[in-house]
Amino acid sequence: MMISLFRSTLSKCNQVAWHLLFLMAGLPGIAESQTVSKYIVVDQFGYRPSSEKIAVIRNPITGFDAAESFSPGDNYALVNASDNSKVFSATPEIWNGGKEDASSGDQAWWFDFSTYDTPGNYYVLDVDNNVRSYEFTIDEHVYAEVLKHAVRTFFYQRAGYNKPAQYAGSNWADNASHLGTLQDAFCRRYDDKSNASTERDLRGGWYDAGDYNKYTPWTANYIVGMLNAYESNPDIWGDNYCLPYSGNGTPDLIDEIKWGLDHLLRLQDSDGSLISIVSLAGGSPPSSATGQSLYGGVNTTSALAGAAAYAYAARIFSDLGMGSYSSTLLESAKKAWNWADANPNVIWKNNSSEYNSVGIGAGQQETDDYGRFAYKMRAAIHLYQTTGDSKYKTFIESNYQDIHLMQWNYAFPFEEENQQMLLHYASLQGVSSEVASSIKDTYKAAMEGTDNFSAFYSEVDPYTAHLATYVWGSNHIKARKGLMFMDYITYTDGSTKYDDAAKAAERYLHYIHGVNPLSFCYLSNMYAYGADNGVNEFYHTWFGDGTDWDRVGTDPYGPAPGYLVGGANPSYDWDSCCPSGCGGASCDAAQRSRIVGQPSQKAYDDFNTSWPMNSWSVTENSCGYQVGYIQLLSKFVSTSEQSGCEINVTTGAQAPKNYEDIAIYPNPSSGTLIIGHKGSSVVKVYNMQGELVIDQKAMAEEQIDIRTLPDGIYQICLFKNGQIIYRDKVVKR
Known part of the structure; x- marks a missing residue:
């Protein structure tokens, strides 16, 4: 715990530069470099x-x-x-x-x-x-700070929410976005955008990924995933994630879930149907976006996805003592179910000429018949658990064998969420014992397959985190693969393999954190929190190519910390108009060759160039990726204790270690340090446990008395106007 605190405390002193210098140069009198x-x-x-x-x-x-x-x-x-x-x-x-x-x-x-x-x-x-x-x-708590920043990305992704520097860090502070004229609070229908009578208040929610659109089925999925992360390990979620709602007595993850739910409730019509998408304009920063917001049509997919999220949340919020809100959610869940049950095949596609919706959103939120069936199963499971109504049980037990796990006797990460929901159902009270046994036995047998336990025991991947296929979003699939092993522990009686399953699951975290052929941490700008070589830029409208938030180490700010990017994708390619037919837009052959034709795990590069280089298929973030990663990471965090509430504002413009007019000497010292510099500053010294042991103002040639400190290594930081201007290691002996 103390070592974790030390590393997190270093975030106050610009750990990026310190890591580079300390690792590469060593400490005088301490180690050969x-x-x-x-x-x-x-x-x-x-x-x-x-x-x-x-x-x-x-x-x-x-x-x-x-x-x-x-x-x-x-x-x-x-x-x-x-x-x-x-x-x-x-x-x-x-x-x-x-x-x-x-x-x-x-x-x-x-x-x-x-x-x-x-x-x-x-x-x-x-x-x-x-x-x-x-x-x-x-350290037992090595991932606690990482989890905090992974969750904090949803704060940065909030639409229509002010992000003051106190919580966002000065580099990522921004006013509430998409609340201007004809934007989210006055959103109009996609095919009647000049008609004021179509206006709806559709504020809130999250930017889905690198684009700012809000897709209803996926928003519902994120809520379900976060609810599962909370319910699986409720004691680890702190109320101290350095957010505007921290300290309100509710875990910050629950506050985030409620933000998504409030938006999801606004999307529901009085008949129970749900609007499928809200299409938002782009801009960097988000508050600069001025284009009109438009909403799409209703569809069965959105109603079923929403019903599952409402029903699951109703139970959790009831347990948290929020009875009135829980009742609202449950009523919405029932209405959504009833509408979808009566309207099982209402299809609506965004960004489609067939539906006169070209330009509405980017990704396609509509699914196929099987996708709608899986959403209906999920909704029925959560409605059954929350209400106990036998009609939902009847639907589940009459249809569960049509889920692919049961049809194919095959478990794979692309359907981890569907597999998990069946396993969850099998764990509930009142479920038919034959059905529960059938689900658990099928999953256990499927996990013995070639790409699951068999691959683990055969050690088929030198980087220990086997995937049979690398595709767009492979890091998300890695996280889901890890969750499959954790599902095995949670829902089956295969106790003789529990230790192996946990070991296998954690390997997928290690891959994401750097155990891969690129020696690359796939989280953005985490240098202040322990990473050494990671995501410096990724496809995102806010942090886009050419903006002030483009790249760590080059541009004024760089992207915010903690975003998981898509990952290695051997199917990547530039747009088909390349190399010479893109109307003068640049086609970078060297960039393409860095990814195309590479071995699967090397098919990645740290870039964010938009069309026609299409970096989004490799480096874009997604709230879906983020939730899967949070779910897996949370399995290996055992406490809600996280250090402090001071957000490091690491930027691309790192301060050098030594200014010509700043010196700290002698080093090592047995009693007194002299701070030689012009003007004044605030001096802070931290011990190896991350505890602040000295905090004082310093003028030119100020003496800092360290005689009472135990011998050892200390971190010293100088601040002016709240910004780090100097940091170094000092030795007391």
């Missing part, structure tokens, strides 16, 4: 003490880095970063007899230090080559 190697990959945040801990050492064979090579030494060590002591040593084991892995194009070795469980900050060292991994933490 070693080069950080991209060939030794680890979870950049770290590991829980009880977790499996495997550093993957890679030698590229095929792909963009095929001309490179790395031959690991025989001697590897886990090194305590505080004093550079070697605490564990072993020889790395070659993966699969040295064969190349087709999915990554790499040869690999594993350095397994799972047996070491002492909390602290560490790195993996190739002793013979004198190269090292990024630094990481071993």
